[in-house]
Ligand SMILES: NC(=O)c1ccc[n+]([C@@H]2O[C@H](COP(=O)([O-])OP(=O)(O)OC[C@H]3O[C@@H](n4cnc5c(N)ncnc54)[C@H](O)[C@@H]3O)[C@@H](O)[C@H]2O)c1
């Protein structure tokens with residue numbers, strides 16, 4: 001595949017390594033002003049840029065009929081607009097807050113646990129995420145997906161950064177510690193005990209591999225997909 005990288009920071013560089021090892025070609029490493037690049041020979045665009053640039057990057061590619069994989073977090077208030085554009089243009093798009101296989105398994109465990117815990121009124125849930133100090137957004141996209149997974153199966157209706165103010169809010173704590181690639185922990189606490197599940201990334205390889213696998217999987221398809229579709233879980 002001929003890949004355009006939209007963003008060539010920590011993730012763009014990791015994706016390049018994995019793409020080259022799987023015999024793909026990087027045709028662009030875009031760091032700004034996407035409109036100046038020629039997309040004629042591009043099979044797929046992989047966007048790991050910054051929250052303020054993701055929407056323009058993604059919509060530009062959809063307008064040009066280029067399939068887009070996006071892992072950028074912190075722009076999701078415009079997700080529905082992207083879906084509508086993709087449907088209008090018969091385009092191809094995948095967003096995932098986290099592309100790693102391990103975290104996608106963890107998402108399933110989170111839903112399963114939330115279903116069981118929804119029967120037990122004595123437990124309160126909290127989410128903690130830890131990332132490196134260069135991260136621009138908080139809470140992480142992954143923590144938001146985890147909160148959404150809990151809300152689907154419980155009486156919680158919102159998430160709240162730091163301290164919850166109402167009983168129907170899931171509190172999310174975001175910690176920033178140098179060099180941490182990404183750790184997420186969900187804890188249910190009662191007066192009697194606590195139950196936790198945790199995912200800890202050791203490096204960025206899992207995120208990058210998942211994005212390249214998604215780019216390979218999406219070739220020849222049209223529509224809006226998720227990592228659940230890619231991994232068939
Ligand atoms: N979904 C996942 O699995 C996953 C995993 C890791 C990181 N992320 C997210 O991916 C994003 C990138 O993470 P990172 O650690 O590589 O960040 P980074 O800061 O290292 O890289 C971002 C890059 O985007 C570039 N950039 C700035 N404006 C741009 C524009 N208009 N167009 C294209 N590129 C532009 C910057 O120059 C920088 O090189 C973040 O939002 C992060 O939360 C997602």
Ligand SMILES: O=C(O)C1=N[C@H](C(=O)O)CCC1
Nearest residue numbers: 073097135140141142181182
């Ligand atoms: O390093 C980051 O930034 C990460 N962002 C994603 C998120 O916000 O969930 C995934 C983990 C790493």
